Amino acid sequence: MMMNWNRRQFIGALGTTSLIAGFPGLVFGSAKARVVIVGGGFGGAIAARYLKLYAPGIEVTLLERNKQYISCPMSNEVLAGERNLDSLTFGYAAHAARGVNVVHDEVTAIDAVKKTVMTQGGKNFAYDYLVVAPGIDFDYGAIEGASPEMEKTMLHAWKAGEQTLQLKKQLEAMKNGGLVIITSPRRPYRCPPGPYERAAQMASYFKHHKPKSKVLILDHGDTMPKQALFEESWKQLYPGMIEWVPGNSGGKILRVDQKKRTLVTDMGEQTADIINFVPPQRAGAIAQMAGLTDQSGWCPIDPMTMESTIHKGIYVIGDAAVTNDIPKSAHAAASQAKVVVNAIVAVTSGKPVPKPQYTNACYTVVGPDYGFSIVGIFQPEGGKLVSVKGAGGLSPVGAPAYVRKAEAEYGYSWLKNITTEAFL
Amino acid sequence: MQKLVLAVVCALAAGPSLANDPNIVAIADTCNSCHGINGVSAGLTMPSIAGQNKDYLQRVLLEQKKGERYTTIMDRFMKNISDEEIAALAQYFAAKEWVPATVAVEMTQANQGRQVLRKTCQNCHGEKGDKNSGDVPRLAGQWPGYIRLETFKYVDRTFTAKKPSERMAEKVHNLTENEHSAVAHFLGTRK
Numbered sequence: 001m002m003m004n005w006n007r008r009q010f011i012g013a014l015g016t017t018s019l020i021a022g023f024p025g026l027v028f029g030s031a032k033a034r035v036v037i038v039g040g041g042f043g044g045a046i047a048a049r050y051l052k053l054y055a056p057g058i059e060v061t062l063l064e065r066n067k068q069y070i071s072c073p074m075s076n077e078v079l080a081g082e083r084n085l086d087s088l089t090f091g092y093a094a095h096a097a098r099g100v101n102v103v104h105d106e107v108t109a110i111d112a113v114k115k116t117v118m119t120q121g122g123k124n125f126a127y128d129y130l131v132v133a134p135g136i137d138f139d140y141g142a143i144e145g146a147s148p149e150m151e152k153t154m155l156h157a158w159k160a161g162e163q164t165l166q167l168k169k170q171l172e173a174m175k176n177g178g179l180v181i182i183t184s185p186r187r188p189y190r191c192p193p194g195p196y197e198r199a200a201q202m203a204s205y206f207k208h209h210k211p212k213s214k215v216l217i218l219d220h221g222d223t224m225p226k227q228a229l230f231e232e233s234w235k236q237l238y239p240g241m242i243e244w245v246p247g248n249s250g251g252k253i254l255r256v257d258q259k260k261r262t263l264v265t266d267m268g269e270q271t272a273d274i275i276n277f278v279p280p281q282r283a284g285a286i287a288q289m290a291g292l293t294d295q296s297g298w299c300p301i302d303p304m305t306m307e308s309t310i311h312k313g314i315y316v317i318g319d320a321a322v323t324n325d326i327p328k329s330a331h332a333a334a335s336q337a338k339v340v341v342n343a344i345v346a347v348t349s350g351k352p353v354p355k356p357q358y359t360n361a362c363y364t365v366v367g368p369d370y371g372f373s374i375v376g377i378f379q380p381e382g383g384k385l386v387s388v389k390g391a392g393g394l395s396p397v398g399a400p401a402y403v404r405k406a407e408a409e410y411g412y413s414w415l416k417n418i419t420t421e422a423f424l
Numbered sequence: 425m426q427k428l429v430l431a432v433v434c435a436l437a438a439g440p441s442l443a444n445d446p447n448i449v450a451i452a453d454t455c456n457s458c459h460g461i462n463g464v465s466a467g468l469t470m471p472s473i474a475g476q477n478k479d480y481l482q483r484v485l486l487e488q489k490k491g492e493r494y495t496t497i498m499d500r501f502m503k504n505i506s507d508e509e510i511a512a513l514a515q516y517f518a519a520k521e522w523v524p525a526t527v528a529v530e531m532t533q534a535n536q537g538r539q540v541l542r543k544t545c546q547n548c549h550g551e552k553g554d555k556n557s558g559d560v561p562r563l564a565g566q567w568p569g570y571i572r573l574e575t576f577k578y579v580d581r582t583f584t585a586k587k588p589s590e591r592m593a594e595k596v597h598n599l600t601e602n603e604h605s606a607v608a609h610f611l612g613t614r615k
Contacts, residue, residue: 050453053461334457342450354450361458361497375500391504395496400582406469406573407496410458413470413569418457420466 033058033348036117036127038107038286040064040092042071043318043333044133045422050341052098055348061101061125063117067091069423072191073330074415075160076201077365079168088160090423110290112311129344130314132292132299133333134284135159136190139297142280145256153261154277158190170274171205177212178273181263183253184219186280188298190319190328192225193364193374195278196244200230200366203238216272217244218265219251220280225327226364226374228397233366283320290314298322303380304356305343306336315340324384326376330418332360358385360392363411369401371408442512443519451509452516464523469569475522480561482514487588494577494585522556524565527612537610540603544595553611568605568612575604 035051037044040062048062071088078085092102105119110130117125138156140146155170157163171180180202184195199215206213223246224230234242245251250266256277262269263277282288282297292299292308299316300309306321308314317340318333326332339356346353358378365371372395377388395407442448452463455473460466463474473481487493489502489510502510541553549555549563556562563571577583578596587593596604 049461331457335454338450338453342446342453346446352446354446357450357454359454359501361501373497375497377501377504388504391500393500400584402576402580402583403496409469409569409573410496413465413468414458416466416468417460417470421456421461424466 033128033344034061034126035059035129035131035344036061036063036125037131037133038063038110038117039133039135039284039318040066040069040095040102041133041135041318041333042330042418042422043337044131045069045092045095046334047131047133047317047337047341048095048100049098049421050338051344052095052100054341055345056099058344058348059101060099061103061127062092062095063103063105063107063119063125064092065104065106067104070160070164071330071415071419072158072160072194073418074365074412075157075164076194076198078160078164079157079171079198080201080204080367081168082201082204082368085160085165088419090419092423094424107286108289110286110292110314112290112314115313128313131337131340132287132290132308132314132316132320133318133337134286134320136281136319136328137283137285137288138279139282140279142186143253143256145258146277146279147258150256150258150277153258154256154275156278157276158194158278158281167274167276171202174210174213174273176210178210179213180215180274180276181270181272182215182217182276183263183278184217184221184224184251185278186220188328189278189281192327192329193230193362195219196224196226196230197364197366198276199242199244200234200238203234203241204367206241207238213241215242216270217242217251218253218263218270219244219246220253222246222248226372226394229364229372229395230366232397233370233372237367237370281319283316287316287320292316292320294322296322303383303385305353306340307343315343323378325387326358326378326385327360327362329360329362331362331414332358332376334418334421335359356380361414363407363414365408365411369405369408371404371406371411372399373407373411442508443516445512448509448512448516451505452513455513455517462520463517464520465525465567465570467525467567467569469567469573471566471570472523472525473517474520475556476518476561477556477558478514478518479558480556481517482511483559485510485514492586493588494583522562522565524615525567525612527568527609529613530609533606533609534613535610536603537606537608540599540607541610544599545607548591548595553614563611564614566611568608571608571611572604575599575608579604 051060069090077083096102105121109118155163155167157167182195253263255264262271283293294300299320300322306315317336319328343353360376363373375392377391378385465472488495488498554564575596578593
């Protein structure tokens with residue numbers, strides 16, 4: 001259902017009056033606002049890009065600790081040897097060229113009252129609007145016996161980069177007939193189809209190099225996203241190579257024994273040649289430090305604008321935010337970035353804020369020429385972000401080869417375009 | 425009075441200019457993550473929609489919405505978009521500048537592709553493949569990967585959905601796989 005949003009509704013929803021009142025230095029309509037963005041992943045980078053596109057006069061500072069960003073989307077293909085990490089690695093030169101003040105530094109504190117961001121490098125950045133896009137952090141404390149030290153023996157590879165390469169090396173060193181365990185964590189987590197796509201990409205590698213090997217998924221959840229599509233593809237491409245144990249059948253990890261290198265579930269102790277332990281997750285550390293999170297470990301927001309319900313004037317986008325039906329994906333973060341930019345540009349130029357548009361497109365590639373997808377469209381409803389009924393949905397099950405190949409190709413093209421949108 | 429009536433009628437015929445409505449721009453911006461900023465695709469199989477003619481864009485989006493035209497995912501998006509919004513989105517992207525794909529020319533393939541264009545495509549798509557009106561989309565400068573995926577619909581035996589165009593079906597079903605790739609390449613290298 002489409003709703004008509006008039007300006008008054010938007011201003012009410014935005015709390016615009018209080019926003020403007022909060023900026024004595026901000027002349028209404030001058031577009032000379034200062035926006036600081038914390039985090040240069042898909043959400044933060046795209047917010048910076050669109051601010052410069054629609055309001056070149058706004059002063060934009062992008063704070064990102066790393067000089068390069070490595071895309072998680074499609075990084076499971078690195079494990080199968082289908083692509084290298086370079087194809088997923090991007091810098092921030094294009095942002096600098098467009099006039100974004102790119103600062104590679106670690107944010108250590110956010111003062112929501114004085115509207116200042118402090119960094120490890122000892123700098124202070126004053127802002128009129130703050131966009132916080134810190135991604136995820138791992139919540140090892142949620143599982144008995146787990147701790148960050150276990151990354152030495154049980155990789156997560158859930159932030160693409162060095163661990164992705166290490167995991168690939170482990171696969172290469174493993175014997176034919178070996179076993180890999182992948183854990184799928186407590187919901188919500190970054191990239192819901194990720195563990196199952198990863199299982200498929202590992203099986204793709206095994207099929208050609210170590211055909212007696214297997215992948216076991218120990219799942220906290222009772223269902224998986226795109227379930228019928230995954231199950232169909234595993235059967236077609238990798239029969240007998242992937243086993244999935246849902247939470248209600250004993251897949252939940254109850255305890256970790258790091259010394260013995262075992263995972264304890266209702267089925268007893270589990271171990272494998274390779275354990276790819278994907279930990280439970282919560283909002284990125286800076287969101288915790290800044291007090292933007294609630295008991296869930298994620299950042300509650302106003303679904304009309306992505307503004308924090310804890311600290312006014314701070315917008316939280318991407319994986320770190322509580323977004324209800326919206327999955328934690330790059331595409332979703334991109335659409336949230338545009339919602340925030342539209343709100344900031346409208347308010348600073350004295351124009352009405354457009355109706356927020358929240359979308360998600362997520363392609364999964366399970367092997368060469370074999371892809372499928374989910375589409376979601378979301379709207380604010382009763383204080384939450386809710387899937388619009390009658391739109392979005394999954395690729396068909398039982399689709400012919402042409403369709404699977406086209407979806408894989410469009411998946412690569414999606415990557416090409418969204419990384420260009422974010423970084424090039 | 426007559427003049428005034430005429431002016432009003434003309435204004436109505438031209439349609440309300442929704443294309444600059446911030447609500448339409450906000451929807452259009454959600455297209456960019458796949459189709460590129462302002463609808464200019466960075467590749468490889470994703471079509472550029474900036475500068476494509478309005479009638480074509482509107483017709484295709486409406487057909488996709490109604491499930492009358494096969495698409496991998498566009499139908500799932502269009503179900504949320506009203507017919508009026510589709511018209512405005514078509515107008516919005518049609519008004520953007522056409523930016524040709526960047527494709528390095530491979531001479532043998534390009535020459536073969538030129539022959540295929542002359543023999544098979546130019547009656548409808550123009551001598552240079554740049555006709556862009558009515559139900560004919562501009563092909564010159566479109567990404568070859570996209571053109572190939574589209575023309576393969578007419579020859580891939582596993583593609584069983586209704587073909588988008590009967591005329592296209594007649595024309596391309598006899599082309600070899602090489603000819604499909606060659607004409608897509610040639611068109612992609614045009615400006």
